[in-house]
Amino acid sequence: MMPEVPASVSLVWLVVLLPLLGFLANGTLSFARPTATRAVSAVGAGVLVAAFVVAVAVAVGVARGAPEEPYVVTYWSWMPAGELSVDLAFQVDQLSTVMLLVVTGVGALIHLFSIGYMGADPGYARYFSYLNLFVFFMLLLVLGASFPVMFVGWEGVGLCSYLLIGFWFEDKVNADAGKKAFIMNRIGDAGFLVAMFLIFQATGSLSFQEVFRQAPATFEVGGTTITLITLALFLGCTGKSAQIPLYTWLPDAMAGPTPVSALIHAATMVTAGVYLVARTNVLFALAPVSSLVVAAVGAVTALFAATIALKQWDIKRILAYSTVSQLGYMFLGVGVGAWTSGIFHLATHAFFKALLFLGSGSVIHALHHAYHATHRHEDAQDVRNMGGLQRHMPWTAALMWVATLAIAGVPPFSGFFSKDEILSRAFTRGHEAPVFYVLWAIGVAAAVLTAFYMTRMMLYTFHGPNRTGDKEREHLHEAPWIMTGPLVVLGVGAVAGGVLNLPHILPAAGWLDMWLEPVTETGALFLPELHLEAGTEWRLLLGATVVAALGIGTAWRLLDPAALRPAAEAPAELGFARVLARKYYVDEIYDALIVRPFVWLSDRVLWKAADAFVIDGVGVNGAAQVARFAGWVGTRLQTGHVGTYVGLFVLGTLALLRVLTR
């Protein structure tokens, strides 16, 4: 039976409505008064702060109520169609509360940062209206109590992602990046739709509660249907969360404004896939093969993207591949059945990756201003044009170092605990099947690389001599407080986020485990009991520390920022470094294998053969030719001689008489 919804939880509609109102207000302003930047800032960031406050109230309500069954708040019947009935309903439980807080909390900070970062942009009102709309859809995604409601949010965030990647659409590269993201996501969305059809066919319902209640009885463990459903769902996840094979859109998505990269393409939207797997943990637990696929794709993506990040020079691209890699970790976590660990890493990653992106935003902002002041056209995002920035921007440098230590997995920063938890859970499953040891080893290798490439980025950006340019150097300065303020808050999260879920050998451990237990307990029934001895856990913790130290130390020893030349004078990469710098040529391979044949098919077959020849030629022009021929035959009768007409008239009359007098 559904539990009674407490008053504070029933306020949840307000969390969703506030960003929507912000979108409408800012959207109106972007047409009516695009220059009213103060009003736009107040509305845009204000609604997010207010939404966060309400979200905290909702979270308190959930914590007080501690419901075993989720609170479901139903507003109206959305699609009553025969056997299918879908309500517009929100599901407020421990999992969606975590997401609610992450989305509104990190979102509010990024909105505040945007006030400083985007202040001079002519599209300021449009920017905030899109950002508000994104938050609205993201909240719909995490709060939806059924697959279709979630799907609306799922599609909506994809739309906002497209709009914001192509925010500076005057530049064709940006518009193309937006299209790429949209199309890649569409491939994944097809999987989501197929999964919904299969779920409805099997259970006759689409609401989470009903499907999860029926699932254990309806599906046999490892059966074909459930495996197909979960694999189709995971296809949706690979699109939205940028996993192999659909990850290529995320690095290109960096064409958007940097706060967008922080909010949408690092902290929230791209984690939707992880949330989906955690939400449908019952289904994935029933399909061990799919879970293994999820874990394997996650682990391979983590390593693959980390190697590419080793040789990127664009600061945002390094972070983008790092995001792909960290998302891989989350999928490794949810794939091995450690749903809490996946969500834990999602939360800590939201802090440190948002911090890294916003920090890189500060850096780009500073370089952009410096180059703008001297009218030079250099790449403001290339780390080869940076160097020594810690002297000019001490706050940004310090805070980004905090985030770097967190993502590299240095204790006691947040990333250490969340990443270690995922790896140790993968390791534990190794008792059951050795393949998990392989996945664990891949994860560890990716962790070394993570520490390495992050240290490389920091060294080149903030240390050694400055390579920006002699005249530009005096224009480099720290960002205003409206930008550094949110960084400080995120920094606190990046440091302390680990306390959410400490390892079991430490005191006050496993708080998030307990919090999420009502959500994951049904799925956990189908998994073997996971237990790790204290000794092994200590060794794994120690190993993770060594791994992080190894990556950072190697980078520190091998890389010399003083030897680096500015981007314009950089030597060409050789050998395997070239393969990495060109991202394994995956874009080129996709282009050759899929895009070009598709374009060829569209051009030669669909356009020139089917459309131009068959439809236009045979169909439209053919019909006209037939009519014209019939008309030509008719004109032959019109001789213009009265004699012919009268003769035919007489013949006709005689024929008529013959018929009538028969």
Added chain:
Amino acid sequence: MLLGPALAVSAILFSIGVGGVLLRRNAIVIFMSVELMLNAVNLTFVALSQQLGPQGQVIVFFVMAVAAAEAAVGLAIMLAIFRHRETVDIEAFSVLRG
């Protein structure tokens, strides 16, 4: 009374009219042939009215009136054409050829 010969004369007259319309090229002659056909029909009406009542004779008056009107209009057209083309040869008027 004399119905058979009257109808025969009527048929012959009508056929001569049709032949004239089909074969002659002078528009005035074609007009006269049309009048011949109308009067052949009139003869048929009158001949048959002996047996079928006076309605046929009434229709004959209508036909005469319509024929007079038709002749007036037709001759006016002929005059107009003649003023333009200086001929009433029907073969010369083939502007509407398809």
